[in-house]
Amino acid sequence: MFVSGETVAALEHAAIAVGRLDAALAGNPLRRAWTFWSELDAARRHAEADGRKVDLFRLAAHLHGLPLRLGDTTSAPERGREIAGLNYAIELRSWMAAPDPEQVRLRDIAVDSLRNCGSGQPALVAAARGMLDWLAGQGSRPAIRTAVPLFLRERGVTIHALAAVTGGDALRSGSDDPDGFAVRFLDAVRREAADSRDMLLTMEREWRDARTKVGRRTGARSTSRLPAAVDLLAAAPLLSISALAEALDCSIEGASRMLDALVQLEVAAEVTGRTGRGARRLYGLKRLLPIRAVTTAPQRRTTIGQRGRPKRVLTAPFAELTDSPSMAEATPDVEPAEPARLAPASFDFDALDRLVAAADERTRNVRRLLDRIARGYKPVLRNGETEEPGTSTF
Known part of the structure; x- marks a missing residue:
């Protein structure tokens, strides 16, 4: 050879x-x-x-x-x-x-x-x-x-x-x-x-920082579900209230309160920019907050100022950011120190399996919808309408 x-x-x-x-x-x-x-x-x-x-x-x-x-x-x-x-x-x-x-x-x-x-x-x-x-x-x-x-x-x-x-x-x-x-x-x-x-190392660091903040809030309470909510936010970065409630087997109101508490702790953020009880709001860890910039328009100015939209500056979702100028000047050949790993025993893999299955089902539904549109049919049938000849609903 x-x-x-x-x-x-x-x-x-x-x-x-x-x-x-x-x-x-x-x-x-x-x-x-x-x-x-x-x-x-x-x-x-x-x-x-x-x-x-x-x-x-x-x-x-x-x-x-x-x-x-x-x-x-x-x-x-x-x-x-x-x-x-x-x-x-x-x-x-x-x-x-x-x-x-x-x-x-x-x-x-x-x-x-x-x-x-x-x-x-x-x-x-x-x-x-x-x-x-x-x-x-x-x-x-x-x-x-x-x-x-x-x-x-x-x-x-x-x-x-x-x-x-x-x-x-x-x-x-x-x-x-x-x-x-x-x-x-x-x-x-x-x-x-x-x-x-x-x-991967950035995701570990973000998860560890979030768990630290939540640990200070919950103290020694072993019944708190906030750590489990953080785990699921780290595993499924865009998470709805209903998905969190189903994964943790709790009520919608309880899941909403947990997410509100995480937002107050500056651990999570509502990334869709939607308000109201009927709106489908999605949450993620704070690193994914720039998603809101591409899904909702910025709010109108309330005071007189320069015309035009403010300049939008986005950060890569998992970009390694330096904390000080001295760190930025470090030589690129130096291998970064690997952070200590979190104990995997506290991670609820059953809840994560349900979220992964739901995400896969959403992908399949999107593909079926796109295929239907490509064939020239209506995306969704309304009440009283019938399917086109030779096709079947899904």
């Missing part, structure tokens, strides 16, 4: 990054929350690689059925292109989160193709060569990107199926020779794994 020196160096860096991410996820209570956000971010990156730029905040809001705020200069064609891009990203996420039978069939074929190209080669190099051969045969891009994490787990490179590690950025423009594509693929894998590990 011969592998060029440039490929060996890229392989080493990619293997180290993937190993660190996989080790950080082992036994981590936030692994399912990380999986949700990594799938969403991977779908965003894949859509951009396919020529459709999508904003992560707007994608999260669109996935949860929230109306998006229009810009001052947004025209109807621009609005249509954005919605088409968001729907395309949701379709890409369905390959990882809730694939239909046809997607499963194509994904399994892609995995078999990677197996056939991987004889006698390192798994990551085999994945790169297999992806190049698959694309040369006009294979489906989403299928091969979804197959890479499964192939790496099958070869024993990872313990988990890392949805974020697909090497999808290698599908951008560049050299198409095998060695050049392999290096580009390995560099993309390294970046994806490193960014995903940073995301």
